[in-house]
Amino acid sequence: MQIANGNRPRNQASDFSGRRKFLLAFVMSCMAVLVVRAIHLQVFKKDFLQDRSRYVDTVSISSYRGIIEDRNGEALAISSPAPSITVNPKELGQDDEGAVSQMEKQFRKEHGGEKLSDSQKQEVIGLYREQKVAKIRQLEKLLDLPTGKVNNILVEKKDKGFAYLAKKINPDLAEQVKALKLAGVGILREFKRFYPSGEVTAHLLGFTNAEDVGQVALEKSYEALLKGTDGKKRVIKDGLHQVIADVENIASPIPGKNLELSIDQRIQYLAYRELQNAVTVNKAKSGALVVLDAKTGEILAAVNQPSFNPNAKDELKEGLYRNRAFTEVFEPGSTVKPFTVAAALEGKYIRPTDLFATDGVFPVGNHTVRDTHHYGTLDVEGVIKKSSNIGVAKMALKMPTEYFWGMFNKVGFGASPATGFPGETDGRMPVMKRMRDFDKAVLSFGYGLNVSVLQLARAYTALADDGVLHSVSLLKRDEDVDAQRVLSQKTAKTVRTMMESVITKEGTAYEARVDGYRVAGKTGTAKKAGAHGYSANSYFALFAGLAPASNPRLVVVVMIDEPSAGQYYGGLVSAPVFSKVMGGALRLLGVTPDQENTMPILLAKKTP
Template identity: 50%
Template sequence: MRISTGVRTTIQPSLDFPVRRYLLLGIMSTAMLVLSGRAVYLQVLDRVFLKDKGNLQHVSVVDVSAYRGQIKDRNGEPLAISTPVQSIWMNMRQIKDGDREKLGEMAKILGMPSKDFDAFLKKEAGKRFVYVKRQINPDLAEKIKALEITGVYFERAFKRYYPAGATAGHLLGFTNIDDIGQEGMERGYEHILRGNPGKKRVIKDGKGHIIKDVENIKEAVPGQDLVLTIDERIQYLAYRELQTAVLNHKAHSASLVVLDAKNGDVLASVSQPAFNPNNRKELRSNRYRNRAMVDSFEPGSTVKPFVVAAALDGGYVAPNAMIETHGVYHVGRNVVKDVHNYGTLDLTLVLQKSSNIAVTKLAMSMPPEYFWGIYNSLGFGNSAGVGFPGEASGSLLDYQGWHEFDQAILSFGYGVSTSVLQLARAYTAIADDGIVHSVSLLKRDEDPDAKQIFKPETARSIRAMLERVISKQGTAYQARVEGYRVAGKTGTVKKASATGGYTHDKYLSVFVGMAPASNPRFVIAVVVDEPTTGQYYGGLVAAPAFSRVMAGALRIYGVEPDGMDTMPLLLTKE
């Protein structure tokens, strides 16, 4: 059955659909046009903007500076340390004209005159890397960072600082602007002091500033510390007294070395003129040369104790022998003279009067090979081997090349050359009962190279003879130290002439001694080059400096006095 409602339904198309479609297409087209226009603007019309935005933050790998090892004295006092600094560099291609005012502010902070800074900018224009100033105080670097100058970058570094200043300048040397050792111990032990730089990945902003550490790629390895045998207290004392000697005698230069008589440790080494390694304006070669270690000279009469010891030890002279001098002695066609006619001398007076004739006779009584062997064993002609750059080896002609007169002049210190360090080392053989010590600038537990050169009784006899040199009748009364017995020897050496032979008005004033003479604790050698005030004898020029340094060293180390004639006075004062 069919049911009809009687209502007819008619469906007509909607007019809203086309409108919506066209509206949607219009919106999409407009958006595309806007985006395309923006892209064209950024890529074509504002490339600088795009570049800056793209570089706003980026990942970079940078070096990490390694800390250079410290140099310390034997008691741990710092002699050379590294302090953090900043270096400023520029990429000139990134500098904007709009930052000219900021650049001027940077120049003011750095203390650079505007005229000089403008010339610098002009000269370095176009370079991708150029240092503006290196090793500046971190506080100044922070002020410049606050200016936010595009193209200005900062580099972390270290600057070497020497707390003792000029006191130890010759010994320590210095580093260059890149923190690499150039002279002295800084150079000689660069391989130990130098660290190995590391690397890390960081995020930088558009101005090149590090804003975040991402990761360590390679850890920086700091350098090792270097502990020296030097005692800063004695080093300062030696520096002060040597400077006084140079000023008092208006000398050209001078050197002084203090050794531990028991093991050869170098407790002090100073030279004049001095320089301060913290002041790079003073870095001139004639000032920073360590004369105590790199210069050599003829030691003169200071070798005479070794001649007497060699003759005694080898049985070539009896302890109670008497030697005739009488002012003049002929060796072949050559003549050896003394300052005075001393007549007949025993061995003690030979050293007390410093007779050239007597030691010549002793030297000529010994076989050349034996005599040469003693000098060689004492270290003459060989570097002391302390690892100091440019260290002198001196000279000692092989005995096979000697003429008759060579052996004679060697006995009073000509025809052989030595450094102050080598001469001080040789005297350890007298100070330590015949044992000659190797010398060291690095702290050690013992001396593995110590050698017995003379019999103990021979060395003790020589010390007793050398005490007479310090008496009123000797040549070095001004070397005495109150409360202590002192043994030592003077030398007054004519300097070699550039045209051959020797000068008659230029001298080296030398003194080497030890104390307490009963059991020496220290050996000190002093050389003053070309004193010009009229005095030039070693006992008048070099001995006073020895006396003051020795007195201070004995006091610092609390060494018990052995001078019995002054003991009651010392006890009364206490």
């Protein structure tokens, strides 16, 4: 027992001795690592340590906004790199210790490496400040800022840590700013929205603000889809707030999704050019035009005049960027007469062979319906061809109010087209329960209700697609799953055939003809309502039509507001625009002509 007790202390001492040796070796190893690291930094990385202004920061990585493109993949709105110049007023307003230190080193080299006296240090600081003032003036010149603008910011925002000097500038210009090496002046990675089509698609696309957020039109309605999610990363910055090295990626930016429209840029440009010319030639106040695919309800073009350049945001005026085709209403006049005829035929209140006496004046209660000319007795087709108010008024009075009103409502009048476009109008229908005979009479030829150009174009799809009314879409699609039948095939075809007579020499729209294609349509010349009733000399000139009439592919509606160059009838002002747009669009789409005699005659004329 004594031997055992005597050995226990020696074993314990031996154990402690081993632990001490291990601990000592570990400490010495750590010291060696530190010494090696110190030598590495002080010998090989001494410049890094000498620059005391370097620090680690977390910065945002701007995400890319989605592209808006037409149905053929042509870019209509894209985002390109456009850095912004920022300033930290606190930092720019102070002396940059790092920059002063570098100048002191240079001064010592030039003076034999001697230690600087206090007066020499003040000389260096004075030189630094002179150079800083010169750089600030150069900065103002590069950014096209008024002289003294930067100093004003330093005074006004001296307690702030951030201010913009210039937003979304050319990347080459940003590099010139970076070369100035001004402490407190930084470059923020951002994107600028660019619209290659400019004024041609301005009303459809809209524009974004300085923060790249959609403000109007499709840029606004599809903001959630188009905008991306910014990322984050840790970086090393120098005293100039410039990133000199990435440390780690915290979250990658997620780009916005692309938006594919139903618009065909070729047809859009064609429609824009012809509408602009018509508004100019006719000295009109404004104009709007819509082209629809008669089979799918897709909007292939929608243009307005006057337009604006979305790439020049400083020049924008609110009144210019309203999309009149979607958001403004008017009384459609005679362009709705085909629906009155369709309702009467569909309900069997009339037959195509019925005759209507149109003697120029038709009393309805205490009011009078008039025609512009004395047409005598007309059959149903004649009523459409000559655009007789009296003829359609007599048809309307044959129908029950609820039924007649219901037909206009079924083709979409008084209801939003539901494209999702901001500010899209519902239009207005008269209150059915308050309608009297005269209300029915004027509704039959397009007064007492308000529609948009898009609503009128949509209604015409029911005539174009054999009685099937289509929903309308600004997004590309293969078919319209929301289409609904509102007329029988027989009625739609009968009315469409009657509408072809409008495009004859005896009709009201001979100027709407399209070489090689049968055209069906209807003119409208609607007086404008004012504060004191209808104007005697202000009109909406309208034309709505479809082609090829044998199997319609397109619907085009043209509205020109207040033509004042002498002509104001829809058949003379708007029908020629329809002809050029419809003809060009059909050829762009490769639609087969359905009028065999026209093209050979044209070719024969060109043959010597």
